[in-house]
Amino acid sequence: MTETATLQQALARFFNPAGLDRQRQRVCRHLLACRTEAMGGTVLQCTDCDHTQPHYFGCRDRHCPQCQGRAMHQWAERQQANILPVRYYHVVFTLPHSLNGWVQLHPEVIYRLLFQSAWHTLRSFGRDPKRLGGEMGMSAVLHTWGQNLSQHVHLHCLVPGGALGDDGGWHGARSHYLFPVRALSRHFRGHLVSGLRQAATAGELHRVTRPGDVDDQLNALMATEWVVYSKDCLEHTDTVVRYLARYTRRIAISNARILAVDDRQVTLRYKDYRDCDRRKQLVLDGEEFVRRFLLHVLPKGLMRVRHYGFLANRCRRRRLAQIRQALAVAEVTPDADSAASDPEPTYTCPHCRQPTLRVIGTLAPRRPTCGRPPNHREQRYRA
Incomplete structure (x- = not known):
């Protein structure tokens, strides 16, 4: 190696x-x-x-493992002022693997409906007077991969544990899992399948061409249980920021996980969650490795990190001020050193x-002479 x-x-x-x-x-x-x-x-x-x-x-490039460390640190610094002194929850909404083919055919449609359905589910549960009875907030990041680079589309959501009520008060969550996960999964399933059916009727799934495939797929989806994961996080501010930043800037494969590359194969390290999280090695043909990596290239312009509710960009500052007033805590001001330009x-x-x-x-940049980067040892420079 x-x-x-x-x-x-x-x-x-x-x-x-x-x-x-x-x-x-x-x-x-x-x-x-x-x-x-x-x-x-x-x-x-x-x-x-x-x-x-x-x-x-x-x-x-957001798909580059060499360029994401600095971006992750800068993103965390910007988000520091938005963290509330409340319990946070990590909620994961997962698409069934049977939809992977449609994801490749219509990624913009599927990803849009995934974000919308996840937020609609949490928002509906949060507004229920029997639960929190107010407006929730959510930061969601799209992931499309599993540890072995297989297609595994899911949303990682970091959710402040509570809601801003119409009376201006903060209604905090006390459960270790925020809401019952089975109820969340069934609501999420119903909303997303309904969205897919509407998209098919509107012609947005035009690349699905086999007769009856849309109805058969949607009926099969409604007959299966979907997976939603929910668990509370640590309440320390720094930990929450690092936790969120790690998910927002992670890519399909990091250089640290690639163990060897030869003329025919690529060897990588992965964690097998089905086998007690044991670390294993996977050997792939070179072409198969590239194929799996390219499954996770996002459409141009697609926003993989989105904020909802009182964390939405249009109202975040005002809503966070109201929540801090309800919690009787001082507003967080960005540190002068971190707000300054990078040294x-x-x-x-x-x-x-x-x-x-x-x-x-x-x-000066040098244009490659072929599809691969140049490998010259000498280059002129301008002093």
């Missing part, structure tokens, strides 16, 4: 643009160019030992191990 095995290395060996739509080709080219000469960058020089090296820019990054010299690398020039 090699310690340098990465998603970029696997794509460089096995990526074939033939037969792929434009969005998947675009994502693969971004990932292949990430932190290479194709992106351009800067030239760094050590002020102590005069060591010089290039530093290439990242692609910032100039520092780089550690690989020779003298000191943070003394400084920018002395820029590198």
Whole structure:
């Protein structure tokens, strides 16, 4: 095995643009160019030992495992002020695997209905006078994968445990699971199947062409139990922020899970939840690995993180102020240091191990001569 095995290395060996739509080709080219000469960058020089090296820019694609760590930290910093001093709940809404084919045919339609049905379910339960009797909030993030890169579409939702009542009071939840999960799953199932039926009637599922397939599929969906998971989280603010940020910026595969790449296969590590969460290794043919990864490329422009209720962008500041007033807690103000722009990054010299690398020039992007990133050892730079 090699310690340098990465998603970029696997794509460089096995990526074939033939037969792929434009969005998947675009994502693969971004990932292949990430932190290479194709992106351009800067030239760094050590002020102590005069060591010089290039530093290439990242692609910032949301599917790139090399570019999500910084984005996750920045997102967490922005969300810090929105956390309430209440119990939070982690709720997961999962689509049945029998819908995976429709997800590939009409991803925008299915993902839209998934978000809408999850929020409609929680909102209906929250407004029930016998439960919380008020307006709830929800932050939801779309995931489409399982540990072995199979298609497993689900929403991770972080829900403040309570509702803002019409009287301006806060109605807190006391249960360890927020609402009964069987009742949640059946309401969620009914709303989403109804939405699919309406979408089919409106012609939005036009790629489903086999006669009777829509009715057969929807009838079968209503005859099966759907999976909804709900559990309370820790109440500490920092923990909740990190918890939410981890889910919002996670991608289908990280470089740390790719153990080896050779001329024919890719070896990755995964956790088998059906076998007591044991960590195992999975060996896939290179083409199969790329195929599974590309299952999780999202349509261009699709928002995979969405906020609802009193956490919606249009009313969040006003509603959070009302809730904090009802809870008799002070409003959280962003820290001046975190609100300021990011300081100039520092780089550690690989020779003298000191943070003394400084920018002395820029590198212009180089267009690849083929589908793979260039691999030149020398490049001109402008001081």
